[in-house]
Structure formats: C-alpha cells, structure tokens
Amino acid sequence: MNSSPEAPPTQSHPHRFPHRGLLPEGRYFTLTWTIGYDFGGMTTVALERSSAFARLDNRRVEILTLSPEMKGRDRERELHEAGTLDRKVKIRNLWQDLTTWSDRKLRRMIGTVDPDPSAVDDVLNRSGRDWTELREDSEGHLLQADRYHDRGHLLVIDRQDMKKRGRRGGRRITLFGRDQKVIAQWPTARDFYHAWLDVVIGTKPSYLICDSAFVGNFIHEYRRDNVILSQVVHSHHLAGANGAESSEFAEGKFGFLTRIDGFDLVVTLTDRQRKDLERLRLSAGKLRTVSNLTEDLNGDPDKPRVRGQGAMIARLVPQKRVGDAITAIATAVGEGAEVMLDVYGEGEDRTELADLIDGNNLANSVKLHGHTPSAKTNFRSHSFSLLTSQSEGQGLVVLESLSAGCIPICYDVDFGPADIIEHGVNGYLVPNGDIDALANTISEFMSLPESVVAEMRGNAVARAADFFEVPIVRRWGEVLAETSFAPITRVEGARAEAETVDVDTDAVTVSVRVSDLGEADPEQIFLSWKSRTGTFFGRVETRRDESGVTAVIPQTRFEYITEGYVDFSLDLVFKRGFERVRITSSDDTIVNRQGKMSLYSTKYGNLSGRIDQCHEDAAGAREGFTSTSSL
Structure with a gap:
C-alpha cells in the first residue's frame, strides 16, 4: 500500500486524530445502497477511496448504506479482517440503526407529514420471529413491509398501496415507538432516508459523496447548508453509448443526470466523459474530473512470466462481452498461439460462456474461476489482461493491471482506456467490438521480444503511479475545496x-x-x-x-x-x-x-x-x- 505523505501538517487541528491537510476540514461520509459479497468496481472504488481518505489524511470516514439486506451483517468487521477497509472507516446501515436505537433517538427522525395514528391498524399478522413481514399482490409486487425492533416491538410500516388497497400507488412510511404510538411519518422513501441522514450527519460541516446511481436518483434533493453533496458517475451516461447529443440516457442514472445542478459537485472519472456531459449542457459548472485510484500492486517489470498467460476480471454479464474475449482466445489458439485466459467473476452469462468454452474445445485454455476475493493480485503473475466491455466509466481493472505490470489489451470504448493507455507503449487499444483485431493483438503481443515486453511493463507501472492514492486524494482535496458552505438558495414559489x-x-x-x-x-x-x-x-x-x-x-x-x-x-x-x-x-x-x-x-x-x-x-x-x- 502507499505510504502517507511526508509533508508535515500545514496547520494544527483540535482532533483526536490530527488531520494532514490533504482534504478540507469537515466530516466525511460515503453513501451507497449496499456492500454485497461479490461487489464490482463501483463498490471497490468507494471502499478504496474511503480508506485512502482515512489513511492519508488521518481522519474517520463513515460509509452509509440504505439497504435492509445489510441489517444484521457485520460487513465492517469482515472487510477490516480482509484488509479491504481501513480501520478508521466505519460502516453504518439505516436499518441497523433504527432497529437498535432507543425511542429517544428515534424521535430525532423528523416526519414530513402530520402523523395519522390509525396507521397502526395496517400492521400485518406476524408469522414468525423474523424482523420483516411482507405483503405482496398476486404478481409478487411488494405492497407493504413491516419492520420490527430488535426488542420485538413494531418499528416501521411501509405501506405502498395507499391510493387503493391491493394495487401499488401512494406510499406511507410510519415509524413507531416502543409504546406502538406513531413517532413520525413520510410519504416517500426519499423523505424517510433524508430524515435518517439528518440524524447521522447532524449540523457540522460535512462532505457526502454518493457512489450509487440508484441512490443518486433521489439524493439530489438532500440539500442542507452544512452538507456538500457530491455524486460520482461510475459508468456511461447514455443508453446506447453512441455519444449522440440527443440520444437516450441510461435509465438507471436518469434521475440524477437530469439534475446535475442540484448537487454541489458531480465527479466524472475521465476528462472525456466530463466534456461529453458538458457538451450536452447538463451542468452549469458543477462537473469535475477525479480519476479512480488504484492500489500500488508493486508490479515487477523484470519478473519472469508465462507470456501467454492472460487474466480478465469482469462480471459475467452481457455488458462485459466476456464471450468476445473467449472467441479471440479461440482464434489465437487456432492459429497456433500458446495462450490461456483466467476469468475472475460471476454472473448470469456463466452457463452460456461455459458452453462457448466447450464448443471451442477450450477447456485447457480458458478457466472460469467465479468470484475471487482479491482477484487483482493475480495480475502480478499474469502477462496480459483483457477488457471487452461495451462501455466503462474508467476501467478500474485497467489501472490494476498496469500497477501489476500486466499489459492491458482493451477495446477502445467510452470512457477510460484511451485516457490511460498509450497504444503499443504501456498497453493496446483495439477497435471496439473487433474480435479479429483482438485476437491479432494477442498474437502480436506473443511475438514481441522479451526486452520490448519488459520495457512495456515498466511503462505500465510508471503510468499506474499517476493513479495511486496520494495524487488522487490530493485531487479530491482540490475539487472539494472549490465548493462552498454558503446558504442554499431556495425559490420554491418561482x-x-x-x-x-x-x-x-x-x-x-x-x-x-x-x-x-x-x-x-x-x-x-x-x-x-x-x-x-x-x-x-x-x-x-x-x-x-x-x-x-x-x-x-x-x-x-x-x-x-x-x-x-x-x-x-x-x-x-x-x-x-x-x-x-x-x-x-x-x-x-x-x-x-x-x-x-x-x-x-x-x-x-x-x-x-x-x-x-x-x-x-x-x-x-x-x-x-x-x-x-x-x-
């Protein structure tokens, strides 16, 4: 891992952990929906950035999650033990808080509508000891969720058929105390989440960085004078990814992309994507570029490696086009190249990809390893990596491959690869979707003299240094320092x-x-x-x-x-x-x-x-x- 900056603090701060001045003063929060057990690049980036903030600037960072699936899971301990999360980073979940808080603390949740005490009559019959009871319609659509406190009493009724019972439409979320009296109510999940954030964040100057596009679609309305609200765009913003000025936007990002100016700061991972969003006139100066950061994997350019040993880290889903990589390997093998590909990742396409491997007699050439913790460490022993995605926000795996001295061979897609890779110098860019060109590039790499490959590996490691923790955290400090805690202007009657x-x-x-x-x-x-x-x-x-x-x-x-x-x-x-x-x-x-x-x-x-x-x-x-x- 990277060491902390050697420069002494530029000023003293009255904190238990004196900060080093890389980031503006304030409390720091990362916001996402959940942290699963087979998480991909977006969650990896959120964890690593939070850890880097804590480690390099010597501060506490809290990761806030909203999913009820996180309740009862000690992901903080698990990630600390796995070395994935710095010890000064804490993970907090909405439902873990609510199901353990006292009534006194629950009353800090402020409702947005006048409470209706009759809501208690909506409670479902409790069928067991599970903390959740559900009511669904005949097609399996959720109509109501009742949540219970760890002490056993009713905590929340989230009813989603308020307009007509039995049909989704209209919502009411009711929070109850231990006496089963209504504490507060909200007409939307958004308002409910905002009330929890108010309790967690409080009134001190704070920086809230949202990584989830799903959460970003409703968090843009969380505007508080003491909170700098930031959203990170982790992937392509257009549905077709064709770059057309008037084409359709990605459905999962539509809510926040149409309201970029509602944030204090929206971060893209590459200059190319920022300029594309600016060209679409989606922002009046709120966009900045801050690249993903990557761990220093200590790649050794001179370490002997099997030239034909390739690695690929990708979810097995259509967007990643892993089948293109397998087909390219089949073509290279058919032309006499001695290549192998290890694929690390899991997903819905696994059966289809396994059939593709069998159909091309590649059982000895391509291995599907499934989800593998710390899969990126395999880049240190592999010779080249492949990226065949339809689009990328930046491509964290490309940075990891470079850091390990593993030569990336990538489709030239929006966004990322072309901003990172210098073709033929530290990696290769292949025309998007051209499987034959991908196979030819693998064969070309196989034929290079060892001295040339060693030089490329050295160039790769040197390029990766631009994305190590210190320069990226400094960049975050720069863009956050440009923001202001000035009072928010509101003109609701305009x-x-x-x-x-x-x-x-x-x-x-x-x-x-x-x-x-x-x-x-x-x-x-x-x-x-x-x-x-x-x-x-x-x-x-x-x-x-x-x-x-x-x-x-x-x-x-x-x-x-x-x-x-x-x-x-x-x-x-x-x-x-x-x-x-x-x-x-x-x-x-x-x-x-x-x-x-x-x-x-x-x-x-x-x-x-x-x-x-x-x-x-x-x-x-x-x-x-x-x-x-x-x-």
Whole structure:
C-alpha cells in the first residue's frame, strides 16, 4: 500500500486524530445502497477511496448504506479482517440503526407529514420471529413491509398501496415507538432516508459523496447548508453509448443526470466523459474530473512470466462481452498461439460462456474461476489482461493491471482506456467490438521480444503511479475545496410563464417571463425538456433581457425522440441552489408552423409538446394539439 505523505501538517487541528491537510476540514461520509459479497468496481472504488481518505489524511470516514439486506451483517468487521477497509472507516446501515436505537433517538427522525395514528391498524399478522413481514399482490409486487425492533416491538410500516388497497400507488412510511404510538411519518422513501441522514450527519460541516446511481436518483434533493453533496458517475451516461447529443440516457442514472445542478459537485472519472456531459449542457459548472485510484500492486517489470498467460476480471454479464474475449482466445489458439485466459467473476452469462468454452474445445485454455476475493493480485503473475466491455466509466481493472505490470489489451470504448493507455507503449487499444483485431493483438503481443515486453511493463507501472492514492486524494482535496458552505438558495414559489412560442422547421423559440424570485438572482437559466416515456432529456441556455428569457431549441435536438410527449421547464441555477419550474402557457401564445415538434398547452396550463410521427399529417396534428382540451 502507499505510504502517507511526508509533508508535515500545514496547520494544527483540535482532533483526536490530527488531520494532514490533504482534504478540507469537515466530516466525511460515503453513501451507497449496499456492500454485497461479490461487489464490482463501483463498490471497490468507494471502499478504496474511503480508506485512502482515512489513511492519508488521518481522519474517520463513515460509509452509509440504505439497504435492509445489510441489517444484521457485520460487513465492517469482515472487510477490516480482509484488509479491504481501513480501520478508521466505519460502516453504518439505516436499518441497523433504527432497529437498535432507543425511542429517544428515534424521535430525532423528523416526519414530513402530520402523523395519522390509525396507521397502526395496517400492521400485518406476524408469522414468525423474523424482523420483516411482507405483503405482496398476486404478481409478487411488494405492497407493504413491516419492520420490527430488535426488542420485538413494531418499528416501521411501509405501506405502498395507499391510493387503493391491493394495487401499488401512494406510499406511507410510519415509524413507531416502543409504546406502538406513531413517532413520525413520510410519504416517500426519499423523505424517510433524508430524515435518517439528518440524524447521522447532524449540523457540522460535512462532505457526502454518493457512489450509487440508484441512490443518486433521489439524493439530489438532500440539500442542507452544512452538507456538500457530491455524486460520482461510475459508468456511461447514455443508453446506447453512441455519444449522440440527443440520444437516450441510461435509465438507471436518469434521475440524477437530469439534475446535475442540484448537487454541489458531480465527479466524472475521465476528462472525456466530463466534456461529453458538458457538451450536452447538463451542468452549469458543477462537473469535475477525479480519476479512480488504484492500489500500488508493486508490479515487477523484470519478473519472469508465462507470456501467454492472460487474466480478465469482469462480471459475467452481457455488458462485459466476456464471450468476445473467449472467441479471440479461440482464434489465437487456432492459429497456433500458446495462450490461456483466467476469468475472475460471476454472473448470469456463466452457463452460456461455459458452453462457448466447450464448443471451442477450450477447456485447457480458458478457466472460469467465479468470484475471487482479491482477484487483482493475480495480475502480478499474469502477462496480459483483457477488457471487452461495451462501455466503462474508467476501467478500474485497467489501472490494476498496469500497477501489476500486466499489459492491458482493451477495446477502445467510452470512457477510460484511451485516457490511460498509450497504444503499443504501456498497453493496446483495439477497435471496439473487433474480435479479429483482438485476437491479432494477442498474437502480436506473443511475438514481441522479451526486452520490448519488459520495457512495456515498466511503462505500465510508471503510468499506474499517476493513479495511486496520494495524487488522487490530493485531487479530491482540490475539487472539494472549490465548493462552498454558503446558504442554499431556495425559490420554491418561482413562476415561469410563456409569452410567445414559435415552432418552425428549424427551431422552437420560446420567450418566458420569470417572476416571484424574491431577492434571488439566478446565475444561469436554462430551458429544459423531458420525455414522458423513455429517458430523453435536453436543455439549452437562455438569453436574458429586461422582459424575461428567450431560448432557441434546434429541431435536431428532438431527432432521437420518435414519438410521445415532452414537457418543458425552466432550470434556475444559483451559486448554491437549483430549482426546476414548469413553464405555464396558453393557446394564444403558441404558433405551430412546421416541424417535428408541435407544442400545446395542457389542461393544467403547462407547456408541452408532441412529436409528430408523420410530417404529412403535421398540420392536422398541430391543430389537434394546440388546445387545452388535448390532455
């Protein structure tokens, strides 16, 4: 592992553990959904970053988890014993806390609705001693979960069929005390999680870094003056990963990608991804690049290795395309190369991949080892590694391979490999999806003189040093220091009213009057749109004048939306604060001439649009959708 920086502290801090000044002063929290037993790159990064913060800056770090599956599991002890987690890093789980806290501490959870004492009547018959009772519909959809305190009394009723019993819709989460009286209630899981975070974090200056995209989709609304909220983008943001400006976003990230300005900081792992997000105008200056960090695996460039021994660490899922690697090995073997591939990972494709191995008579050439703890240490003894993913956030395994002096051979995908690897110098970049080129590159590597390979291994280890703990933690310190604990600006009563809307073949032009901002003055204002079905989103910056703001949206920005409706809003971005305001409109403000998009005013008086499927019938469609009776 890396040693701590030799530089003495630049200032003294009144802490039990004097900090070294790499990071800004404050409390540090990592937020994720769960820490399983076969976790992948995202969780690995979260654990290693938290450990590096604790070790190098000599501070306590807490990893916060929300999954009920973590309750009763001593993952902290297990990870400490495995050497995966620094001793100063603690793991905390929502449900472990709630099921052990006293009533006095539970009362610190503040509800967001007036409590309804009749909620106790919803309790399910307890069938055993398990801490959870569930109610599901005929198709297995969860309708209610009752949770019990470790002392045996009812703790939480999470009912998810409040609108009509037996059908999902409407939610109420009720927290009970030992006397079975209601302590607090929440209408959403988001509000419930926020209440727990308030208790855990408290009021001291704190930095909360979220790694889970799933959690990020609802944590963007957790805004507190004393909390710097950060989100890490660990993988590709587009569904098709084709880089098109208007293509569909990844469903699992849609919630936070459409509200980047709601965070204090959003971190990408590579400059290429940051620039791509900036090109899509998703952020008004909240994006920064901080690479993954990798452990120093002490790779020895001069250590003898079997040239044809390859390694691959990947989940056995379609996105990783492990079948491409196996097929490339089959091609290389068929051409006489003496190569073997050890695959470390588990997943849904295991049976299919095993059949592929058998079908190509590769039982002696490819081994599926399953999930293997500390699989990265195998890079020290292997000669080359393979990465065949459809996309990557950065590719932690590439950094680990370099650190071990194992030459990475990677598909040139977004994002990461090309930012790390210099082709032919410390690794290889192969055209994305070209299995023949992958096989040829393996064969080319096999034919190199040993002196050339030794030089490449030395270059690989040297490149990996750029991603060791000290430089990456220093970089985190830099970007966090740029943030501010200034009070968050809130303008919940802001209004945006369309004054003119003009649609033609080339563009949609919208002029909007903004009011009820009080003393707040947005630094930037964007006009945004979001599809009702699918995950299409976009926005353009507006031009401001005395009467309001004007936005011009090229019709090309809608080209990937083939059908359906989109809703328009104004995004108000403050120095520290973000509000999305629905644009109101009336029929007489809208002029539809010609184009793919026809705008109209909904029955609620809001500005929306319909994508015309047939331009031949565009006139009739426009006529039908410029009326408040359309929806």
